[in-house]
Amino acid sequence: MDALMKEIDVLKPEVKNTLMFSQGIDSTKKRILMIYLLRSLGLAYHFEEEIYEILEEGLEKIEEMMAGEDDLYTVSIIFWVFRSYGHNISSDVFRRFKGMDGNFRESLKGDAKGILSLYEAAHLRTTTDHILEEALSFASSHLESLATGGTCPTHLSMRIRNVLTLPQCWKMAIVAAVEYVSSYEQKDHDEMLLKFAKISFKVVQLQYLQDLEIATKWYKEVDFASNSPPFFRDRIVESYFVVLAMFSEPQFSRQRIMFTKFFTVLAILDDTFNRYVSLPEAESLANSFKRWAPDHAMDQQPDYLKFVFNFILDTFQEFGKELRPARTPYSVKATIEEVRTLVKANFDLTKWAQAAHVPSFEEYIWRGYVTNAVNCYMKQYGVTKQEAVRELHIMVEDADKTINEELLTTIGVSRLVLKAAMSIAQMIAISYNGYEGFTHPEGKTKEYMTSILVHQFRL
Structure with a gap:
């Protein structure tokens, strides 16, 4: 180096x-x-x-x-x-x-x-x-x-x-x-x-691999293999990869590692609510997150659910310690509020699924879900899958134009913040470009990850 x-x-x-x-x-x-x-x-x-x-x-x-x-x-x-x-x-x-x-x-x-x-x-x-x-x-x-x-x-x-x-x-x-x-x-x-581009990339790549070693060590110490639900997606490398959209420069090592942990939190929340949890379990988990402490029913829940809840609380406690020297407690508190909002949306989705309820398209999108929006759109508007997909593509294009417009007209906001907002859009675009790249990383996502983390330019 x-x-x-x-x-x-x-x-x-x-x-x-x-x-x-x-x-x-x-x-x-x-x-x-x-x-x-x-x-x-x-x-x-x-x-x-x-x-x-x-x-x-x-x-x-x-x-x-x-x-x-x-x-x-x-x-x-x-x-x-x-x-x-x-x-x-x-x-x-x-x-x-x-x-x-x-x-x-x-x-x-x-x-x-x-x-x-x-x-x-x-x-x-x-x-x-x-x-x-x-x-x-x-x-x-x-x-x-x-x-x-x-x-x-x-x-x-x-x-x-x-x-x-x-x-x-x-x-x-x-x-x-x-x-x-x-x-x-x-x-x-x-x-x-x-030559400069190749050497610069090599330096960045070496930093990425050091970061990934730290994140992987943390992941193994948490012992997901023994404690997490059997359906949980094992995606620590993929979580790190998507974070590169926001923080690709070498000096942002700390941010990359923290956001990799945060994306792991999001993944386990998504998997817990969407793949396995019963309605009473989902309600207990949602209540616990609302209080940010176990509710009275948590003691009776399966071990994996206790693990999920405690893992997320421990991770945020770790974030608080990490950020305390920077005197930015607001950022952790604000993120906790967003997690509570996400948990509530997941709980609503679980209730819909168990009741065999198909919400309106607007109701579904309002809660922040897009991956199954096609089915909601088809039901509400009585169109074919192809027509629904076409309309959703138009919505995405319109959203892209709005993002471009906001980036050009927003004032009084740090360019680093604007860049981060655009980076999240890029992360979504590359992860969901005709496929679900996080759940199914084989194919294009694997190709991208290999090019960044494995590929060597000849110097």
């Missing part, structure tokens, strides 16, 4: 110099394009302050910078970078790519790099970016054929396939970085940047 850090200490000033001191008439534009590259390679966190400085300067020159720019890739990337960092530049910049008929020009379809960047930019649309709806439709209609038609270079086909699976803005940053490094290596590239 020390040797790798020394290499980073050598490379970082060189990359910073390239970023900050680009020369020429389009120097600001070049810097913004480099920001995209740094972010895509997983290197942006090394230069956060410099990036914000460049973008503040660029925002003042945005009209001058975009005037006369007719390259689809350049316009799309500049738009993507500004929006990704919370600057609400107008989507009208894409009107220059429309023809007299009001549609995007068909002559653009041969520009694979440009179409791909337009597709990425369009996913940052808000509820009022109607031109980006058209852009997304246009880009989507051409990307698949570009990837499979044999006309694209290998690295670009690889990028298109990755982005069609999930666009970069909705993908965990570390997953997107590993994918981008792999494709970047296949094309003409900056050797210094590639």
Whole structure:
């Protein structure tokens, strides 16, 4: 690790110099394009302050910078970078790519790099970016054929396939970085940047493995194998993986370990209520969590239920001790209140299940459940499964637009908080992208975990 850090200490000033001191008439534009590259390679966190400085300067020159720019890739990337960092530049910049008929020009379809960047930019649309709806439709209609038609270079086909699976803005940053490094290596590239990206990833990966060793040791000491219900999902690695969406940078080791424990709490709560517990047991557990102490009926409950309750209380007591030096008791108290809310929602679901009650779609969603929302929607609106899934996809897209809009318009909130909110959305997107990746991690989730925790770049 020390040797790798020394290499980073050598490379970082060189990359910073390239970023900050680009020369020429389009120097600001070049810097913004480099920001995209740094972010895509997983290197942006090394230069956060410099990036914000460049973008503040660029925002003042945005009209001058975009005037006369007719390259689809350049316009799309500049738009993507500004929006990704919370600057609400107008989507009208894409009107220059429309023809007299009001549609995007068909002559653009041969520009694979440009179409791909337009597709990425369009996913940052808000509820009022109607031109980006058209852009997304246009880009989507051409990307698949570009990837499979044999006309694209290998690295670009690889990028298109990755982005069609999930666009970069909705993908965990570390997953997107590993994918981008792999494709970047296949094309003409900056050797210094590639080396920096690989070494930086190696440092991060080693830190992840150290974290995971600590989390796994804790998990074994709790002795879930002996004490937990037989139906409990054994997912400590998966819990750690999804936490990387929120805290991928190496300095957030403590946060990653704490949130891995918290996700284990959420998993055991979900499994207890949804898979095994009887109604009287569920009621006793819900009452105990409401009081944050065992109720009178808990002594008569099965050992596994006592274990679940005591494990969660012990874990939160541990959180309190961990955070006490930082003098942030509110964060633990607020989280306990959210757990109580979650327990109540789980108890309601258990009552519905035991009564064979299918709630209305709105009632179901209001309690925070989505995984079985299809059945509720089908029953309430009398539609087929395919129609219900299609409508839910539209709801997800609308929610994505709202999230994008809130990130651009919210003021008076730390950018770290906004970033965490977006990261949770990315975590959900990558875990539930056409499959339930936490319960069934085989397939794409396993592929992602392997790429982050096992894969080695050749240095």
